[in-house]
Amino acid sequence: MAGADVTIAAGTRAAGERRLRPYLLFIWPALIVSSAVIIFPWIFTIWMSLNDWHIGSKQVFIGLDNYVALATNRRFLESIGHTIYFTILAVALPMVLGTISALVFHKKFRGRGFFRTLFIMPMMATPVAVSLIWTMMFHPQLGVLNYFLSLVGLPPSEWVYSPNTVIPSLILVEIWLWTPFVMIIVLGGLASLPTEPYEAALIDGASQWQMFWKITYPLVLPFLVVALIMRTIDALKVFETIWVISNGGPGTSSEVLNVYLYAQAFAYNQVGTASAVVVVFFAIIVALSLVLLWARQKAKWN
């Protein structure tokens, strides 16, 4: 009997395969396209990272030497530090401000639609154009920001022209640019919340703060985590604003990984080193994404 069962099972499997076979052909286009645009470039990048490859001269296979060199490269290690510093600020501040503004815009008041539109304008602007305008505003002698400081009696700042203030100044641009993005996601979350818990809380005499902390916050948390994940990945990959405004300077004081990568690949033509940076960078992003996805699981409504 057992033998017969196996035969039947094998028979149905064979029949299933026969039935599927004509459709297997349909896998090929997708497979070819994804191999060509995703898998091949990846394998090629890893291959390049194992070579000493300078545009204009012959490539030589050197194994892991590029990675070994990176491990002691002061500029590379500093750029990782800058990336982390930048990412933490560029995620935390827009998250907090975006959530607060979402709470404000969730309330009903006159002209809400108008102000909401006004508020999300920065997000719609081109980062490069925005960056050029900020560059002008940051100019220590001719820029408008120092003029504003002088109006309220504060001493002028050097903004992006000093190694000490460059990253916080760049964060200002990031906040301006990306707070609306966080706000839209959180606002969407707030709109989807049920009203019953609030009615019950009001009957029980809860304060505004208690209602926020015990009801709104846990309910909106999954949306916050989505915003957090997207913002973190964006902040890690930041390039245009820094490239345009400070070009990684003064010196190398605002050089994040992407800017360093760009210099290696397109200014020094060191394709091998640049590929190694890409691989390390990718590992960092994947690791961080896994952590964030795990956080998202934790934050799900029970």
Add this chain to the structure above:
Amino acid sequence: MVRSITRRRALQGVALGGLAAPMLNTVTAYAQSGAFNWQRFKGQTVEVLMETGPRADLMKKYQKEFLDQTGIKLGIEVIPEQQARQKVAIELNSGKPSFDLFNFAFHVQKRQFEKAGWLLEITDWLKDPQMMPAEYELGDVSKLGMSFATTSDGKVNALPILCDYFMVYYNKELFAKKGVAFPKTLDEMMAAAAALNDPSAGISGFVGRGVRNANVVLWTQLLSGWGQETVTGKPLRLITDTPDAIASAEYYKKLLSSYGPAGIAGFNWNEAQGLFMQGKAAMWIDATGFAAPVEDKTKSRVVGKVGYGVPPSGPKGHGSVTFGTGMAIPKNAAHKEAAYYTMLWMTGPKMAGRMLQVGGGIPFRTAPLKDPAVLSTLTVPREWADCAAGCAPISMPGLPVIVPVTEFRDVIGTALTNLLGGADAATEMKRATAEFKPVLDKSEAS
């Protein structure tokens, strides 16, 4: 080599019959006549890649004239310097560039192109009377210019267009107000900067490049006062940590951080230019090409008040760092001969005179600088042209001719920027030199 291409093309023309015949017939016809003829390659289209700037503007302005003269049509693409450099390197490396002719900076790209063998050699064409008209006045092209265009083994693979000397732009009004004379030595310049610096009035004694990479050339200008360059010998050896190099870095640090504007560590030429044109800086050292904007009434507040001076001499030397740009044809270009004609036109005396007239740059030629017809129609002050003529005899290369020159500028430039933040000159220059040394050794060895 060159002839064989022409002949092969001619044969193809015969084989193809009527299609391409008109153009190719003229080629064969004039190949026999033996004289230079501008119309020889008419009907062809040359794709040109130009860096943004007065040269590209002039080329666009006069392309109609060139078409009438030669029958060669130009397709001109203009992109900013940095992007153009990357595009050129990547396209030449691909072996199938989209352009037949391009302009480039000798001090940045020459060595890389030479090592990779990407450029078309034109040594024979220059000697061929069919390919080199007398009106080009090849003999008038300066030695420095031709040396820029020649590889280390004596092959010409480019033609020089323009050179930029470093000179001092100074605000005569501010100098007169404080009764300061134009400095002749670096010590006098430091004293002048101190006297003219007036932060309470928003006036800086000196302004110049402080930002990483761009700042290196200002430093090498100062370094010329100590009579040295950045590399020496064969194989090339870095000398950016010698006592003289450190002394010049010390000077750079003091001049910019004591008498420069706040935030100068982030200044490139455009920030410096902005400040100078607002009348808020007394002295500015940079390349010759900025006379046009400085004297432009719609952009500048210091029109007519600007003096142009030869850079001051230092304790051990006197120099004006010089940067050259040229034009070249990729080895695999589609229309080599027509591109070469275009190059002759762009680098020839007529266009050189025009570039001088608008203050777009100094040609690698002496005739236009002395030509009264050109000088009388200058749109910038005569003093500027005189200053450029004064820089010529003391000109010296401002950057080492090496492949990883961008990395050199970044590494040394970072050290210089750090100085403006208060770091110690000896420590920084030694660190940067040690950091760049392996990169240079590796690139010279390969």
